[in-house]
Amino acid sequence: MRKKLRHSTLLFCFILITIIVLPLFLVALNVGFDEQQSGPEFFVGVEYAIDNHSVEGCKQLVDRVKNFTNLFVVDSVGITFDKNNLNEVCDYVYDSGLYFMVFFISLHYQQEDGDLVFRYNYYPHMWIAEAKEKYGDKFLGAYAMDEPGGNQLDAGSFQLVKEAENQTEAATTYLEWLYIHINYYLYAKECEGITVLTSDYGLYWFDYKSGYDAVLAEFAWNHSRPLHVALCRGAATVQNKEWGAMVTWTYNDEPYIVSGDELYDDLITAYHNGAKYVVIFNHPDTDYSEYGILMKEHFDALETFWNYVNSNPDKHGTVKAEAAYVLPENFGFGFRNPNDNIWGLWSADTDERTEKIWGDVNQLLDEYGFSLDIVYSDPAFNDDLQRHYDKVFFWNETIN
Numbered sequence: 001m002r003k004k005l006r007h008s009t010l011l012f013c014f015i016l017i018t019i020i021v022l023p024l025f026l027v028a029l030n031v032g033f034d035e036q037q038s039g040p041e042f043f044v045g046v047e048y049a050i051d052n053h054s055v056e057g058c059k060q061l062v063d064r065v066k067n068f069t070n071l072f073v074v075d076s077v078g079i080t081f082d083k084n085n086l087n088e089v090c091d092y093v094y095d096s097g098l099y100f101m102v103f104f105i106s107l108h109y110q111q112e113d114g115d116l117v118f119r120y121n122y123y124p125h126m127w128i129a130e131a132k133e134k135y136g137d138k139f140l141g142a143y144a145m146d147e148p149g150g151n152q153l154d155a156g157s158f159q160l161v162k163e164a165e166n167q168t169e170a171a172t173t174y175l176e177w178l179y180i181h182i183n184y185y186l187y188a189k190e191c192e193g194i195t196v197l198t199s200d201y202g203l204y205w206f207d208y209k210s211g212y213d214a215v216l217a218e219f220a221w222n223h224s225r226p227l228h229v230a231l232c233r234g235a236a237t238v239q240n241k242e243w244g245a246m247v248t249w250t251y252n253d254e255p256y257i258v259s260g261d262e263l264y265d266d267l268i269t270a271y272h273n274g275a276k277y278v279v280i281f282n283h284p285d286t287d288y289s290e291y292g293i294l295m296k297e298h299f300d301a302l303e304t305f306w307n308y309v310n311s312n313p314d315k316h317g318t319v320k321a322e323a324a325y326v327l328p329e330n331f332g333f334g335f336r337n338p339n340d341n342i343w344g345l346w347s348a349d350t351d352e353r354t355e356k357i358w359g360d361v362n363q364l365l366d367e368y369g370f371s372l373d374i375v376y377s378d379p380a381f382n383d384d385l386q387r388h389y390d391k392v393f394f395w396n397e398t399i400n
Contacts, residue, residue: 039137042271042309042316043099044278044302045071046294047246054078055085059092061282061291064299066096068306073143073279075103083122094135101197102131103143106181125188132192141194144185144212148178149203153334153344161343167351170343171206171330178210186211197277199246201228202334205235205376216246216277219266226370227335227361229273234324234373237388238381244277245270257281260297267305273370274317321373323391325364328353329377331395335361353395360399 046065048058058079062072072093079085080103093100104124108116124142131139151158152174160177164170179186185196199216200207201223207215217232219225229245236243247266250258258266263280270278280302282292289295309316327333331353334340338358339348348354364372373389375381385392393399 039099040070041313042276042278043071043140043244044267044271044306044309045069045073045098046280046282046302047073047075049075049103049281049283055088058089062093062096062098064291065302066098068299068303070099071140071277071279072096072098072100073103074100075143077103077105077119080104081120083120083127086127090131090135090139094138099138099140100135101140101143101195103146104185105145107184125184125191128185128188128194129192132194139194141213142185142188142196143198144182144196145178145198147200147218148181148198148210149200149207150218152332153202153341155344159344161345164343164345167330167332167343167346170332170345174203174206174332174343175210178207182211189213195242197242197244199248199279202231202336203332204232205239205378206332208235208239208241209378212241214242214244214277216244216279218246218248219270220246220248221250223336224365225266225269226365226372227374229269229370230321230325230365230372230374231335233273233275233321234375237321237373238324238375238384242276244275244279246279246281248281255295256283256293257298260295260301263298264301264305267301268308269370271305271309271316272319274319319370321389322371323364323368323393324373324375324385324389325361326385326392326394327357327374327376328395329379331357331376333357357395360393360395363399364393 046061046069048061058074058076074080074086074089074093079089086102090100090102105119107120107124108118110116128142145158147156148158148160150156152160161170161173164173182196188194189196195213196211197214197216198207198212199218201218201220204215204217215232215236217228232243245266247258247263249256257263267278280294280298282294332343333348333354338355341347342351361374375385
């Protein structure tokens with residue numbers, strides 16, 4: 001009888017413990033699963049960019065950075081145009097434990113006779129579907145096109161608007177043509193849940209409006225970091241998108257890119273200001289070093305930053321925008337200097353608003369620094385401005 005009682009008691013205790021503990025276990029399991037599914041909140045890595053493909057060179061760079069990064073960008077048309085090369089590289093990146101994105105451009109190019117030629121030896125949208133199934137959440141998505149805003153401002157090879165009657169027409173045409181170019185990848189996004197992003201150095205607001213999920217503001221040349229963070233982060237915040245930074249060219253000749261110490265400062269700046277992605281551009285098509293334009297000092301800076309991120313997850317996004325400056329609708333000014341152009345079509349002095357706006361922006365940057373965002377007056381988003389910012393300054397008001 002005592003054995004039966006003892007057995008019943010043990011059984012009751014086991015059931016009771018199971019009732020109490022099992023839900024806690026399932027909650028913990030579910031939390032862990034959700035975290036695994038959602039992925040990191042912050043990505044940092046390098047971009048392999050070279051016209052003449054080198055699969056082995058790409059793998060070599062992966063090996064150099066895989067222990068202190070979590071993101072790799074495959075940006076080499078010699079690799080991305082060829083399915084076998086792309087699969088080999090992506091398999092290697094995946095096996096190295098890194099998340100990755102792949103650079104894609106428009107499907108065709110036009111010959112002198114006007115004929116369109118297909119660039120790829122496969123269909124990118126089909127590869128994206130296969131990659132998502134094969135690599136899961138490690139394949140983040142498509143880096144689609146490059147510097148569309150910069151090409152517009154500087155009349156580059158990808159300038160979308162050649163002429164316009166006014167800034168409203170320029171903005172409308174830009175949005176329409178950019179959407180046409182990236183819509184193929186936006187369709188893949190809808191089907192596969194990928195991210196579609198680009199990097200740029202101007203017209204961020206309009207890049208986002210065309211459909212990009214994220215834009216990387218280029219930390220390059222002598223560009224003001226607070227100004228370009230304000231423009232890119234502001235556009236992302238109001239349009240409910242993500243933003244990031246691309247550390248790229250500073251000089252046309254050696255050493256090409258900033259020093260290791262300056263690189264570290266740029267990485268810290270982006271991290272503290274809430275960037276989701278930070279990518280270091282590397283162009284291996286040079287005899288400058290074994291790994292392209294990146295030297296030991298840059299890898300050391302990246303590793304030091306990686307350790308900082310892992311030791312200070314609470315520092316991500318600690319610098320927040322307290323105020324916003326609202327630009328006039330469709331004002332496509334480049335913001336690199338007071339004499340920059342507008343939409344790549346008009347000089348600064350053709351718009352009487354430019355001088356005041358340039359002065360306002362610099363005055364507010366002096367006061368708020370990285371706590372300022374710069375956004376646009378836009379009927380689609382005007383109602384959200386007060387929700388995002390404590391103070392809102394409009395271009396047609398006097399800034400005291």
